Amino acid sequence: MLAGMTTNVVFGLLRLAILSAALTAANGEIADYDIAATNTYVWIGQGLLGFVLLWGNNELAERVRSGDVVVDLYRPWHLQGALLAQDIGRGGYAFLTRLAPPAVFGMLLFPFQFPENPVRWPLFLLSATIALVISFGVRFLVEISAFWLLDNRGLYGFWNVSSGLLCGLTVPISFFPEWARDALWMSPFPALLQAPIDVFLGHGNVGKLLLYQVFWAAVILAIGHFALQRAVRKVVVQGG
């Protein structure tokens, strides 16, 4: 865990250095990010990364491939619901071990932009939790694609490399040209990372951000639910 935390902090410092350099070149401000906002963006983002778990371990897909998924399927539970509950439980633990440490690190050592209105703290928590649910939903879809693809590692790898850019981890979404920005906010991806950060920073309308997140959480979970149903009806469970 300590090793993970160190890696996380090193990456945070790296991102901060790059973004600060860009900021200095642009006379201290890009879009609505000054140095304090950028710093906050980086460290909250580093924490959210592990909390929402942008990149899972593809374990379910491996179970689909090996056929072990039969064991999950014949239990008297809604598989997606059970796994979501499990992921939220993981989130509770990750809040302390993954989200808090880099955030506190950033707060203590760098200029930090704290929410002006204290109500933003619980709203941020809510937003982060919805982000976790959406992240779970996307990971679930990537994993159960194995029912059709058998080997989903291509898709899994593609998600791992592209999600950073799409979700606002690499640079804030507001750094993008307008057309890309608009397109991304039509997609669910910023809801995984950029939205909770915006709630924290007070960028944009909180109510709208939360509604946007809830909408995508519902859509993605529904797609997952029907996809699994279909997978089980149409697709063959492997192995003797």
Next chain:
Amino acid sequence: MIEVRELRREFKVATSKGLRRNYKTVTAVDDVTFAVAAGEAVGYVGPNGAGKSTTIKMLTGILVPTSGHLRVSGVDPSKQRRDLAKRIGVVFGQRSQLWWDLPLGDSFDLLKSIYRVSAQDYKARLDECVELLGLQELLITPVRQLSLGQRMRGEITAALLHAPELLVLDEPTIGLDLESKERLREFLADINTRRGTTLLLTTHDLDDIERLCPRLMVIDHGRVLADGPLDELRAEVTPERELVIDLREPGPAPDVPGVTAVRSEANGLRHHLTFRRAETSAAQLITQVVRQVEVHDLAVVEPEIDDVVRKLYQRQVQQDAHR
């Protein structure tokens, strides 16, 4: 308990690689019909690829039949999978339903919550299994450290915690040593007779059937070749039984009508005779034999169950050849 009519499952398999795939249809289960009543213990056997696991997957609702009628415990498995899961227990010999990194006891606790078993029932059932299967010391052991035989005992306990009316086992004794097998059989026989749990099991070890299952179903190429009490099947396909006699003094085999002397051993001290069970009873035969020779010891040998199954397969091959 189980009602199956003209159950069929086909698979599409690719016959060539590359861009232009050709597919052919494999019929894994081919219009199978059978019924299992509550409290029965049925053995489901057949060679590799016969369609046993495919049938079991359909019975447990994880594979949708291509066609046919299917009811298990009164429900349609693939449509009411969750309902069914509460009523039946499933053990796949080649897969684990335990949590690899957790101690065995914690896996059981989790299952208690998943199946919503009351604390009282849970304790009673777990204690019973722990005692009969000797799991006391294993409860605190992480599952990944258990031997295959120990894990199998854990798997069976896990499948019984919600007191299912039907227990389906796909190769439960695979890879176990003789003693572990015996222990498992004894336990399963016990829950079948005492609790009345219906058993359906597939196996390649026909001793499992001999010990556990009064009824045998033989399947090959997706079709049921035979279904009935083991004794009847034995009588049907191997009409001959064998009488082995040990004489006091070496001598020729006794000559009784309707009996063939197949071979003798130990310089004429031991003789193997075969007779048709429909024509001669063992008692009659023995009376006649002891009149002719002085017998030291004798035994009536039933054909091995493997022979029975082998004969059933051969019979099918011949029938297919005639068609």
